[in-house]
Amino acid sequence: MNKSLLASNTVGWAGGRKPNASKPRLSGILLSAQTTLLVLLLSFNAYAEPRATGDLGLIIEREDGAALIVNTTEHKQLAKIAGLGDLSHASVVFSRDQRYAYVFGRDGGLSKIDLLLDKLEKRIVQAGNSIGGAISQDGKLVAVSNYQPGGVKVFAADTLALVADIPTDYAPGQRSKVVGLVDAPGQKFVFSLFDAGEIWTLDMQNPHQPALEKFKNIGKQPYDALISPDGRYYIAGLFGESGLALLDLWNTAAGVQRILPHFDKNDDKWPVYKMPHLEGWAMAGDWLFAPAIGKHEVWVINKRDWTLHKTIPVLGQPVFVMVRPDARQVWVNFALPNNNHLQLIDVKNLTVTNTLTPGKAALHMEFTPRGEQVWVALRDDNQVRVYDTATLREIARLPAQHPNGIFFSARAHKIGF
Amino acid sequence: MNKSLLASNTVGWAGGRKPNASKPRLSGILLSAQTTLLVLLLSFNAYAEPRATGDLGLIIEREDGAALIVNTTEHKQLAKIAGLGDLSHASVVFSRDQRYAYVFGRDGGLSKIDLLLDKLEKRIVQAGNSIGGAISQDGKLVAVSNYQPGGVKVFAADTLALVADIPTDYAPGQRSKVVGLVDAPGQKFVFSLFDAGEIWTLDMQNPHQPALEKFKNIGKQPYDALISPDGRYYIAGLFGESGLALLDLWNTAAGVQRILPHFDKNDDKWPVYKMPHLEGWAMAGDWLFAPAIGKHEVWVINKRDWTLHKTIPVLGQPVFVMVRPDARQVWVNFALPNNNHLQLIDVKNLTVTNTLTPGKAALHMEFTPRGEQVWVALRDDNQVRVYDTATLREIARLPAQHPNGIFFSARAHKIGF
Numbered sequence: 001m002n003k004s005l006l007a008s009n010t011v012g013w014a015g016g017r018k019p020n021a022s023k024p025r026l027s028g029i030l031l032s033a034q035t036t037l038l039v040l041l042l043s044f045n046a047y048a049e050p051r052a053t054g055d056l057g058l059i060i061e062r063e064d065g066a067a068l069i070v071n072t073t074e075h076k077q078l079a080k081i082a083g084l085g086d087l088s089h090a091s092v093v094f095s096r097d098q099r100y101a102y103v104f105g106r107d108g109g110l111s112k113i114d115l116l117l118d119k120l121e122k123r124i125v126q127a128g129n130s131i132g133g134a135i136s137q138d139g140k141l142v143a144v145s146n147y148q149p150g151g152v153k154v155f156a157a158d159t160l161a162l163v164a165d166i167p168t169d170y171a172p173g174q175r176s177k178v179v180g181l182v183d184a185p186g187q188k189f190v191f192s193l194f195d196a197g198e199i200w201t202l203d204m205q206n207p208h209q210p211a212l213e214k215f216k217n218i219g220k221q222p223y224d225a226l227i228s229p230d231g232r233y234y235i236a237g238l239f240g241e242s243g244l245a246l247l248d249l250w251n252t253a254a255g256v257q258r259i260l261p262h263f264d265k266n267d268d269k270w271p272v273y274k275m276p277h278l279e280g281w282a283m284a285g286d287w288l289f290a291p292a293i294g295k296h297e298v299w300v301i302n303k304r305d306w307t308l309h310k311t312i313p314v315l316g317q318p319v320f321v322m323v324r325p326d327a328r329q330v331w332v333n334f335a336l337p338n339n340n341h342l343q344l345i346d347v348k349n350l351t352v353t354n355t356l357t358p359g360k361a362a363l364h365m366e367f368t369p370r371g372e373q374v375w376v377a378l379r380d381d382n383q384v385r386v387y388d389t390a391t392l393r394e395i396a397r398l399p400a401q402h403p404n405g406i407f408f409s410a411r412a413h414k415i416g417f
Numbered sequence: 418m419n420k421s422l423l424a425s426n427t428v429g430w431a432g433g434r435k436p437n438a439s440k441p442r443l444s445g446i447l448l449s450a451q452t453t454l455l456v457l458l459l460s461f462n463a464y465a466e467p468r469a470t471g472d473l474g475l476i477i478e479r480e481d482g483a484a485l486i487v488n489t490t491e492h493k494q495l496a497k498i499a500g501l502g503d504l505s506h507a508s509v510v511f512s513r514d515q516r517y518a519y520v521f522g523r524d525g526g527l528s529k530i531d532l533l534l535d536k537l538e539k540r541i542v543q544a545g546n547s548i549g550g551a552i553s554q555d556g557k558l559v560a561v562s563n564y565q566p567g568g569v570k571v572f573a574a575d576t577l578a579l580v581a582d583i584p585t586d587y588a589p590g591q592r593s594k595v596v597g598l599v600d601a602p603g604q605k606f607v608f609s610l611f612d613a614g615e616i617w618t619l620d621m622q623n624p625h626q627p628a629l630e631k632f633k634n635i636g637k638q639p640y641d642a643l644i645s646p647d648g649r650y651y652i653a654g655l656f657g658e659s660g661l662a663l664l665d666l667w668n669t670a671a672g673v674q675r676i677l678p679h680f681d682k683n684d685d686k687w688p689v690y691k692m693p694h695l696e697g698w699a700m701a702g703d704w705l706f707a708p709a710i711g712k713h714e715v716w717v718i719n720k721r722d723w724t725l726h727k728t729i730p731v732l733g734q735p736v737f738v739m740v741r742p743d744a745r746q747v748w749v750n751f752a753l754p755n756n757n758h759l760q761l762i763d764v765k766n767l768t769v770t771n772t773l774t775p776g777k778a779a780l781h782m783e784f785t786p787r788g789e790q791v792w793v794a795l796r797d798d799n800q801v802r803v804y805d806t807a808t809l810r811e812i813a814r815l816p817a818q819h820p821n822g823i824f825f826s827a828r829a830h831k832i833g834f
Contacts, residue, residue: 050533053469054515054829073514073556096786097490098471098515116467137789139490185743185788186807205807230702230744250745250765285647286721304703304721326602326832327647328667348667369513369830371602372554390603390622412471413786413827415743 051078053098053409056115057366059377059384059398060090060103060405067092067103068400069115072368072375072408075386075396079118085109085125090405091132094412095157096139101407102157104133110144112160115409122160126153134183137415141204143189145181152178152191154204164210170196180225180236180278182416184249192222192236192245199225199236199247199256218245218256226278227416235259237278239293246306259306260299274335277320279417281367284327284347291318291332298332300350310350314343320364323347324389325371333362342376344392354392358385363403369410377403468495470515470826473532474783476794476801476815477507477520477822484509484520485817486532489785489792489825492803492813496535502526502542507822508549511829512574513556518824519574521550527561529577532826539577543570551600554832558621560606562598569595569608571621581627587613597642597653597695599833601666609639609653609662616642616653616664616673635662635673643695644833650720652676654695656710663723676723677716691752694737696834698784701744701764708735708749715749717767727767731760737781740764741806742788750779759793761809771809775802780820786827794820 056078059068066082084090086107093102100121103111108127113120129148135141141163143154154164168176176193184190189202199218203211220240227234236245243261248254276291283289287309288301298318300310316338322331330345339361344354360380367374373395376385379402386396411417473495476485483499501507503524510519517538520528525544530537546565552558558580560571571581585593593610601607606619616635620628637657644651651664660678665671693708700706704726705718715735717727733755739748747762756778761771777797784791790812793802796819803813828834 050467050516052512052514052516052533053471054511054826055513071514094471095469096472097469097488099467099469116469137787185745187789230742232702232744285649325647327649328602370554370832372604409471410830413830415787 051116053115055368055409056098057375057406057408058092058101058103058113059375059400059403060087060092060407061401062087062090062379062404063402065105066401067101067113068398069113069118070398072373075398077398081113081118081120083120083123084111085123087404089131092405092407092411093133093135093142093417094407094409095135096412098409098412100157101409102133102135102142104130104144106130108144108146108148110142110155110160124155124160126155126162127151131177131179132181134181134189134416135412136183136187136189136204137185138187139412141187141207143181143183143202145178145191147177150175150177150193150195152181152189152202154189154202154207154210163207164202164204166200166202166210166212168193168196168200170198179223182225182227182234184227184234185231185415188249190225190227190234190247190249192218192225194221194223197222197240199234199245201247201249201252213252215247215252215256218247219243219258223275224278226282228283229415231415235278235288237276237290237293239275244290257306260301260308263299263308274317274319276318276335279320279322281320281322284323284330287347287350289321289323289330289345291321293317298330298345312345312350312352314352315341315355322365322367324374325367325369329389331365331374333365339363356387356392358387359383364405366406366408368408375406377406379404468533470532472785472826473515474792474823474825475509475518475520475530476792476817476820477504477509477824478818479504479507479796479821480819482522483818484518484530485815485820486530486535487815489790492815494815498530498535498537500537500540501528502540504821506548509822509824509828510550510552510559510834511824511826512552513829515826515829517574518826519550519552519559521547521561523547525561525563525565527559527572527577541572541577543572543579544568548594548596549598551598551606551833552829553600553604553606553621554602555604556829558604558624560598560600560619562595562608564594567592567594567610567612569598569606569619571606571619571624571627580624581619581621583617583619583627583629585610585613585617587615596640599642599644599651601644601651602648602832605666607642607644607651607664607666609635609642611638611640614639614657616651616662618664618666618669630669632664632669632673635664636660636675640692641695643699645700646832648832652695652705654693654707654710656692661707674723677718677725680716680725691734691736693735693752696737696739698737698739701740701747704764704767706738706740706747706762708738710734715747715762729762729767729769731769732758732772739782739784741791742784742786746806748782748791750782756780773804773809775804776800781822783823783825785825792823792825794823796821 069078085105101113111123127146130146133144151167176195181191199215201213219238222236223239225236234247290299298312302309316334342356346353359378364377486495502522518530528540544563547563550561568584593612598608616632636655639653640656642653653662707716715729719726733751759773763770776795781794
């Protein structure tokens with residue numbers, strides 16, 4: 001009986017019912033001895049399991065508009081947070097103390113989740129259609145990248161109050177969708193204007209005087225971008241023409257440079273089933289690994305001179321090309337019709353060494369901070385599978401409703417995540 | 418009255434008194450109503466302030482044999498943990514959930530601190546004299562680097578039970594001091610034998626069958642080492658001869674290579690006031706920044722071919738040469754008689770741009786994970802000063818008794834810390 005009491009209490013607290021549960025505190029004297037004992041058990045039990053936040057993460061459940069709070073040490077679900085809106089394209093950033101997760105939904109929703117009390121702390125709908133966000137170097141500002149209306153909005157991380165509104169007007173009556181929004185050192189955000197072919201930097205050192213720097217004619221239709229792990233290089237992929245746009249944030253006076261200008265991305269004329277993603281994960285030692293658009297290739301770009309070092313043939317159109325934290329392996333997932341597969345590239349030899357078939361629709365992967373595990377979201381299998389990245393053996397499996405994204409709290413400590 | 422109650426309760430709990438405090442749980446029915454109310458207030462209040470662990474750290478108080486738990490967002494001390502023994506040369510690693518800090522003392526003490534309950538969870542004295550330690554990639558093993566008796570001991574991170582004992586016997590009756598112990602990907606530890614001039618790797622994939630690989634004749638008197646942030650390159654400094662010893666963990670068959678072999682470390686014959694430290698912080702982009710021994714220089718080594726790119730004159734003998742997480746600045750502190758100063762190197766231009774005099778005996782520095790702050794331990798001023806690394810303005814000051822080390826919980830997610 002005792003055990004079940006404790007168990008149910010835990011669930012009670014996990015639901016974030018502290019406000020109700022704390023009522024006895026005001027009327028404790030009036031409680032019967034038994035109730036008092038129960039409340040004591042409840043409260044001490046709640047305190048008996050303090051939670052650290054270094055090994056937590058969120059799994060996005062696309063159809064349910066929900067997120068699962070998970071623990072990567074015990075490979076278990078701690079809670080499910082519902083009511084997050086349209087998560088068909090969701091991303092997550094974390095507060096610097098790793099207590100809060102900020103979920104950016106497709107419907108313009110910005111949701112703040114408390115990872116300690118297992119509750120939705122606050123949710124706002126700040127635009128009609130958005131594509132992601134970032135958190136400032138000091139953790140005090142959260143920026144969102146909007147399609148409709150096009151622009152960037154910056155909110156206070158604690159209250160979600162609007163701090164700055166940056167509409168991306170680039171010509172009379174012309175406003176651009178915003179893509180590739182990242183944080184950069186020095187309280188900056190950097191983003192690209194899909195319709196305008198521009199890159200803007202936003203300096204929020206003084207939150208009341210946002211300072212914009214605009215780089216025009218950087219190339220047609222930037223569709224996504226990444227920033228190097230040290231926060232120096234911002235690189236936007238171009239959908240409308242060949243090559244990539246590179247901005248060196250240590251030398252913005254040099255402007256935006258085109259890299260791989262003569263490299264046609266789609267010469268075999270396959271339809272592009274899904275736009276690839278660019279993320280800070282793609283840098284390993286001297287190499288930048290980039291997914292080719294509409295081709296069955298991963299490009300290996302030499303960071304020293306930004307030339308193409310090698311193209312690695314893969315089994316489908318790559319979507320995510322992610323470097324394991326120790327830079328030894330690159331994991332690749334694919335667009336339809338190959339999205340049941342993953343391939344591994346050995347960075348030492350720059351060759352594909354393994355092909356895995358973890359299940360149906362492997363849409364996203366996340367490495368644990370030191371790289372010993374990788375978690376794979378299998379949307380059409382309703383589960384997440386966890387692999388040992390050294391042995392490629394399965395470590396664990398977690399049920400999840402149509403999972404399409406996995407984000408661990410260690411992102412809080414990284415530049416550009 | 419209510420307020421003061423809550424305040425004092427917090428302190429009570431901070432002292433880690435939960436075991437006593439939980440007694441009422443067993444005899445709640447017998448308690449007077451008033452006591453019951455107090456206990457309720459006490460317990461709910463204890464739960465009322467859940468603590469995240471992403472922005473925590475430890476400040477080592479050398480003389481007191483104590484550590485302060487601090488919060489880097491609010492710049493405040495949360496608790497003081499005493500009874501940690503001789504911390505004249507202390508280092509700290511963190512569990513993967515960032516709940517526990519493991520403090521390695523000079524006296525062979527290994528202390529496990531609970532950062533959530535503010536208490537010393539366990540302490541063992543595992544050797545007579547030790548110099549530091551590391552935590553395994555999966556967070557389950559803690560290894561300690563011992564001088565007396567020479568060797569490495571590996572403990573279970575949860576219980577501190579001995580898992581493996583690796584005496585460093587290198588000749589009949591000859592046992593070496595161990596230095597430069599780091600963790601490496603694949604459940605490995607790497608360390609150097611000061612007396613033997615050897616580097617050993619220890620594979621703990623199977624904790625019951627530790628696998629050693631030994632590299633002999635790597636150079637005279639390795640005194641410390643670092644591993645690159647990606648865990649690939651292990652580099653040991655040599656005190657007994659010129660140059661550094663380099664082991665590529667992606668290609669151990671190539672053995673240990675000497676870099677900068679003709680570069681005499683001490684040609685101006687100054688006494689070495691303090692051995693410099695080598696840490697994973699020293700890598701920035703293409704450069705490895707290394708403190709010269711007994712010289713007033715920082716060496717800039719080209720990671721592409723491991724040749725000397727530049728020597729940067731500094732105002733004293735460098736001790737710590739630490740790269741800000743965004744790789745744009747290098748902060749340097751110095752041995753006596755210059756240990757009241759810090760110098761900053763701009764990585765873009767490879768020149769000294771600033772000289773700071775934060776106070777007396779600036780023995781250690783720690784950057785916040787994304788580099789916006791640096792904390793400086795001022796042993797002879799009995800305080801820690803916090804600077805904004807962009808403006809170099811002071812953000813905060815914390816009192817501390819003879820602080821000589823600062824370690825933040827984000828180290829949990831890094832390779833080689």
